Amino acid sequence: MTNRERKLKVGVLGCGPIAQFTHFESCQKARNIELYAICDRAPDLLERMNAIWQPVKVFSDYQKMLDDPEIEAIIVATADAFHVPLSLQAIEAGKHVLVEKPLSHAVSECIQLKEALERNPVHFQVGHMKRFDQGIQYAKEFISDKMGAILALKAWYGDNTHRYTMTDNLQPVPIKSAQALAPHIHPKADLERYYMMAHGSHLVDTARYLAGPIASVSAKLRQKFGAYCWFVDVEFENGTLGHLDLTIKIRGDWHEGFQVYGENGSVFAKTPNPWFYKSSEVECYWEPEQQYFRPLAADGFSYRLQLEHFAEVILKGVPPTGTNLAEGLEITKTMIAIKRSIREKRSIYLDQINEGEL
């Protein structure tokens, strides 16, 4: 059987909400993935998910899943605190890894991953699935191929008060277990950190994807009536001016998008809540022809598309375009720099962030 025909045998670690909302279905629908195994410490959850998704194998012990020579790649679908230790275990076992975002809250953890990947060079991708939003991909191609130099990028990401009213209609009711393994500190115990990690990581990834590496940030945060608003002035390494707006919870609709101003054109984008499985609405203005271009981007299942790309990199050696470890590290550093900039009331350069910082 040629690589073109075969499917990547994947093990999904974690049967919690994110696996139930998207990873199992993405594996089932992906043209080049076989949902070979699932793993969870909670036996009731494992049994329920086994009945629904019918993988070839189930495991309650993660190491046993890693010891299975048939399994080629692992999706780490657990709470943030476990992302790095569980990815390290997979890398040491020689498995390719797709780990949920955010990669990590700590620079030191990313460095551990770097060392592990140097020893075991598997494919490693962070689950910033917005890069596989076909509208955003169109914008990226327009920026790279047609727009010329970038003057400025504004990007915003606003979770909203009615978000769960909407997403509860779109997602299955998650099956929970009292036996699920959870971190000692609840992820939402510190909301400022949680919002930045859960949502800010997407915003920073999209900004970097479109305008390149970030050199420095200067940030302000306001908290009022239970809402959090970060305004971040960004300097990109290529001289692009940037402004990021992370606001949670907006009294209104989901509010996400970006504008990019360039030498030969501009880009305007509106991104729906990801659970609608609709691509961003993107308009690219092209000055030489005085025309706007607007892609249909019909396939809006960005979670499945990120997985298909993950498998293509491994099976066919296509150049990886997902968020890699170095980029995951830069996103972590950016979020730490934003926090430090607020505390110290000054611009922070990413190269000033130390290995020990959280």
Ligand SMILES: NC(=O)c1ccc[n+]([C@@H]2O[C@H](COP(=O)([O-])OP(=O)(O)OC[C@H]3O[C@@H](n4cnc5c(N)ncnc54)[C@H](O)[C@@H]3O)[C@@H](O)[C@H]2O)c1
């Ligand atoms: N990409 C996105 O759009 C998106 C959206 C929502 C959440 N997420 C990410 O998903 C993650 C949270 O996922 P969740 O809500 O499903 O987490 P969760 O903690 O509720 O569930 C994780 C499951 O993994 C199991 N588990 C953890 N460690 C294990 C181990 N060592 N061995 C066996 N089983 C283990 C637990 O028992 C649990 O059932 C977060 O990192 C979050 O940022 C991403």
